[in-house]
Amino acid sequence: MHVIVVGAGIGGLSTALQCLRLGMRVTLLEHAPALREIGAGVQISSNGTVVLKQLGLLSDADAVGVRPVSFRVLAFDDDSIISDMPLGPAAAERYGETFYQFHRADLLGILADALPKGVLRLNARVADFDQDADGVRVTLADGEQISGDVLVGADGIHSVIRKKLVGDGGTVFSGKLVWRALIPADRIRNMAFKERFYGWAGADRMVWAYWVRPGMLFNFGGVVPATEVHRESWDASANLNDLRASMHGANERLMKLVDSIDEAFVTGLYDRDPLPRWSVGRATLLGDSAHAMLPYLAQGACQALEDGSMLAATLARHGKHNIPEALADYELRRRPRATKVQTTARSTHIFWTESDHIQAKARDGRMKGLAQLDPLAATIWRWLYSYDVVKASGEKHIASDKRGIRSVYDTDTSAQAKAWSMWHDLFTAEEEACGVRGLRRGYDRFFGQFQPKPSTKVSKVEIGTANALWIDPEETGRQRVVLHLHGGGFAFGSADCSTEYCERLAQAVDGRCFALNYRLAPEHPFPAALEDAVEAYRWLLTQGFEPTNVILSGESAGGGLAVAAAMRIRDVGLPRPGGILVLSPLADNSLTSPSIHEREGQDPIIDRDILTYMATGYFQSEAADHPLISPIYGDLHGLPPMLIQAGRTEVLVDDARRLADHARAADVDVTLRLYEERLHIFSLYPFLENAGHALAEFGAFAKRIAVSSDLAGSRRPPGLTEAALDS
Incomplete structure (x- = not known):
């Protein structure tokens, strides 16, 4: 099999080595007259080191690279440590291999030196290519044609191969530029920089810095708004006064580092939108040609290394006569x-x-929360760093993924299969790429597709620092109220996207639903949401609603919040509400429930990664097991009757079980009902049969506690006035 690889960067070189290792003939074409990379560092995490090991290059890597001991994040303004994730031996033990930092030219040199003579052709600019059932033909700029069996485009973000194969599209500008510089060690000798990654996080800017040659050369990268720099080029030094101006407000050590720079280059940060396909016939893409990405995960080189390893393995497995099938498998x-x-x-x-600045402060708080919950940040980065492409390329089974193979279950009804498929598409790739704001838009878009009847009245009410929606079905009474706290991991979700579910809650109790828009994390961490929930309950009482006619309700994070609100209501001396409904509760933000681990990878949305992302943004500097953050650790004595509903095989089912056990031990009247569902918050899907059963059960629960309340009489303490309720 003859493989033609276009582009001799990290991806092209490693792919050539992989194909040669498996007995293929390779021609590697590079348009430049020499392999040269202008000063930049490159990081190789454990998932990339696996590939260097596969190629037998670890001793070469050790000879020129740096093994960082930690990933340290510091405050831009005062240099204080925000988090310090151990790397070195700790990361190697956790993720399988060590991490490296290189001068990019050194890593290219390692790969190029391993190539046999005659494989790499320099000054070979590709002008065009074509293919048919028998092979591919590449035409160079000088008219020469080269024939082969497979064509691999590894020619970077401006790929010639990509443009013809699948259409080019435009690059996407991030709005940021990056200053890059290499600083000789003698200029920073007294600044005590260790062999670690340093990252200074500011508002609208950041700096990264690390050794790329041990004790010799220090790499600097400073990301700033594009409006602050007036020149953009890799091969011309920019005005350092612009750099110093952009670092205004930086801490003393960082400014000293900036002052040690005598030459810097500045370039725009671009990527491309994800492609719907990489391969056509006998041609495919890898590395930046396929998935150009921004540098913040330090994964550009690692993903190219993974691509090359997988591509060579699939070509070898399928063979010369099944190349289109091999490329489809690779993709x-x-x-x-x-x-x-x-x-x-x-x-x-x-x-x-x-x-x-509020979001920047929230970012720092989330990182502090992560340092408390998981100092190695494995719950955030395990999916990235512990991936072993060598092992994955030999597996027949391909794990399901929302962007690839969808998990299908033969036992599902058609409605369950429909809901599960919808859940796969909760967020679009564009929404995920936009951070918490994009996730909020996606969550509201998704659950907003379920709308109440036109006859149901929805009206807005302002309550202190929050607001709420009254949801009033046409045919229901007005004495009973469900105070509903939406889900979304404390970070997204809203009353607006809960109106249809709230309509059904109101119908179940023959009353109204009061859906609260509590303040969201990470901008408003604990106890903001809890304060809003208690204030909403207090407000309902001042409006004349009997406490026994108010039921607290919540799903997912809102379920845990509902229980915490009931605890706080008790502790501040307010009358006890009539009951609590929780659906698929997130009741332990320290994430210790066994089902989270046991069902890892079975849910396309809810896993330890996203739960950690949400929980740490909520509790931040507080303890994750604070009883009002994780009510599973709180005192539940004296709480009203509680109905807990969850899917029997969902990720958070053990939070539901543990909450029920804890409530039962505190003499709370608690009912736990597990339905044959794997879907988190299944009741929000109105077409599911079990959603109907769950709402009917809630209606029966509401009737039962109403009878009990009538027999017991009102629980409002004698003499409790509206003035007291306002206190």
């Missing part, structure tokens, strides 16, 4: 993961360069 195995990395890099760009 199916690689494109979902690469697209996830690509979109996550976009959202991480927003995370690191947040221009809003």
